[in-house]
Amino acid sequence: MTRRIVCIGGGGHAVVVIDALQAIVSTAADMEIAGFTDETGAAQPILGLPCIGTDADLPHLVASRLLTHYIVAVGSTRGGGELRTRLFIAGEAAGLAPLTAIHPSAIVARSALIGEGTIVMAGAVIQPRVEIGRNVIVNTRASIDHDCRIGDHVHVAPGAVLSGGILLEDGCHVGAGAVILQNLRIERGATVAAGSTVVRGVAAGALVKGTPAR
The missing domain is CATH 2.160.10.10 (Hexapeptide repeat proteins)
Structure with missing residues (x-):
């Protein structure tokens, strides 16, 4: 089964995450990157990948985009990593597997x-x-x-x-x-x-x- 991946986050760190995933996907026949989410849902594409919704849209996107996996693409660890922790929990709560x-x-x-x-x-x-x-x-x-x-x-x-x-x-x-x-x-x-x-x-x-x- 193909793993369809969403990146949660659309800032500067997401650029590096997406580039790394594209390098991995280039040699993995069972993986594809569906896109990324951010707070607005209206961000410009990153390295050719579209913004497919907001972070809050994840439960809906799992079904509509047939997503299976996610990775947190936010680098900030302010507050002891509170934001990254919250987004990680949200991805699992939406039914996705962490990649x-x-x-x-x-x-x-x-x-x-x-x-x-x-x-x-x-x-x-x-x-x-x-x-x-x-x-x-x-x-x-x-x-x-x-x-x-x-x-x-x-x-x-x-x-x-x-x-x-x-x-x-x-x-x-x-x-x-x-x-x-x-x-x-x-x-x-x-x-x-x-x-x-x-x-x-x-x-x-x-x-x-x-x-x-x-």
Whole structure:
């Protein structure tokens, strides 16, 4: 059966998600992208894909467009990933299955576990015994080393580096180019600012920045 996919979200991050999906679909005979939704339902096409409705239209679109799968194409993790979490729940509530997507140029160890609805972008590296939760973004050229555990609804931004043995709890955001040293715990909803170097654990909901991050 052909998997018919809808992207939930139509902003800048959706452009990269759609490009990744198009790269995957180009070699997968059982997948096609139906389009994307956004808050207005009137967005311009993205990379040739139409806006097929609003996020609230999902239950109707499942039947009218014969949709089977979805992926959250919103990058924001403000509020501990509240928006991404809400959209992920809405997709499942509409009867869709979350799609896990791995760009063909990503390197993923055979022993790594990737959760439902997670997207691994171009050039990302995921090393052995990594466990990644649901609805996670591993963005362009991000690197996650051995034995890391990543919770749900997390965004690891472009070029971020996670050393081995890190615990990154639900709803965290690791900014572009940030580095986290090994065996640290970054608690639920914490944010590591872009370019920071984290040398100690981070409390729930905290924002840390700088080198060393404080």
